[in-house]
Amino acid sequence: AAGVIQSPRHLIKEKRETATLKCYPIPRHDTVYWYQQGPGQDPQFLISFYEKMQSDKGSIPDRFSAQQFSDYHSELNMSSLELGDSALYFCASSLGPHSGNTIYFGEGSWLTVV
Amino acid sequence: ELKVEQNPLFLSMQEGKNYTIYCNYSTTSDRLYWYRQDPGKSLESLFVLLSNGAVKQEGRLMASLDTKARLSTLHITAAVHDLSATYFCAVDSFTGGSNYKLTFGKGTLLTVNP
Numbered sequence: 001a002a003g004v005i006q007s008p009r010h011l012i013k014e015k016r017e018t019a020t021l022k023c024y025p026i027p028r029h030d031t032v033y034w035y036q037q038g039p040g041q042d043p044q045f046l047i048s049f050y051e052k053m054q055s056d057k058g059s060i061p062d063r064f065s066a067q068q069f070s071d072y073h074s075e076l077n078m079s080s081l082e083l084g085d086s087a088l089y090f091c092a093s094s095l096g097p098h099s100g101n102t103i104y105f106g107e108g109s110w111l112t113v114v
Numbered sequence: 115e116l117k118v119e120q121n122p123l124f125l126s127m128q129e130g131k132n133y134t135i136y137c138n139y140s141t142t143s144d145r146l147y148w149y150r151q152d153p154g155k156s157l158e159s160l161f162v163l164l165s166n167g168a169v170k171q172e173g174r175l176m177a178s179l180d181t182k183a184r185l186s187t188l189h190i191t192a193a194v195h196d197l198s199a200t201y202f203c204a205v206d207s208f209t210g211g212s213n214y215k216l217t218f219g220k221g222t223l224l225t226v227n228p
Contacts, residue, residue, distance in 0.1 A: 042202060042218040056213040097214055105157040
């Protein structure tokens, strides 16, 4: 079965550079979530989208922005990168934001800022 | 703000033994998720618990939810080495409008020794 696809899987950037992560949800899923997981930490909610509109915002720095496109894929843009942004970034998708359906996570994108 | 507490955070057990991981949360929620994560890997959905008294079992794992006590348990029966991983509980919380987000516990690092 199709899963949540994230790209790139690994990314190395220098401080103050910009990075873009992409997420392709499971077909027919209309809700996308972004989470950040630091080393040895639990995943922290960043932002979510439902039907191409931002639905909720968590602890996302102002340097980060995201959007969901007409084909439901989403991109997370990170600018002025800092060393502390190094983390595993997960995208997840579900059918509806509050249906209680399973939320499926992608494999994650490893961002290393040097 | 929703708090999700898991204990223990570290669990070392012998093969064949039984043990329980606990997940307490601080505000009302009717939906709780359990995920498994292998090192450097994605979050694999194990269980979705949608109502008070829900009990689900898959193989050697059984999860339950008591919404009145705000407590979920993940019970491991006759542990095997393949169960070694980090287990997260995550609580679905309403954030306004039609928006929900997952708040994760800190995770329980389970090591099953021969």
